Amino acid sequence: MPVAIRNLTSRPIFVSLNSGTSLRLSASEVASQVPDVELKNNAKIDKLIAQRAIAVEPQVREVVETVAKPHPHAREKRASSADPSDQIALHDAASPHPPA
Numbered sequence: 001m002p003v004a005i006r007n008l009t010s011r012p013i014f015v016s017l018n019s020g021t022s023l024r025l026s027a028s029e030v031a032s033q034v035p036d037v038e039l040k041n042n043a044k045i046d047k048l049i050a051q052r053a054i055a056v057e058p059q060v061r062e063v064v065e066t067v068a069k070p071h072p073h074a075r076e077k078r079a080s081s082a083d084p085s086d087q088i089a090l091h092d093a094a095s096p097h098p099p100a
Contacts, residue, residue, distance in 0.1 A: 003039065004032045006055045013053055016044050025054070032059060 007013050007025035015023040015031075017038040023031050039045050039056060048054045 001036050002033045002059045003036050004030050004057045004059050005034055005039075006030045006057060007053070008055055009053050013048065015048065015054065016042070018042055 005015060005023065005025065007027060007029050010027045012027065013025050015025060017023065017034070018040070019038060023034075025031055036058075045054070045056075049056060
């Protein structure tokens with residue numbers, strides 16, 4: 001689960017992670033989306049937490065449900081008549097040729 005590391009001091013801090021990489025956090029900067037395995041059993045991070053130099057905050061993934069909306073320029077579908085005789089009458093009225 002990803003966590004956020006917040007620098008609580010007014011000076012920059014270097015945080016060494018378990019993978020061997022280091023984070024440079026400026027004053028009050030937050031590093032987000034850090035995997036929690038990077039912090040487990042890390043004595044340097046435990047020491048910075050004990051000194052209140054950094055705070056480790058769990059990040060909650062927000063689930064956002066989206067509803068499919070029609071495109072703003074999409075045409076609306078026409079309501080079709082359920083009675084086929086209405087369609088025939090419309091066709092006959094629009095026909096330039098008189099019925100035989």
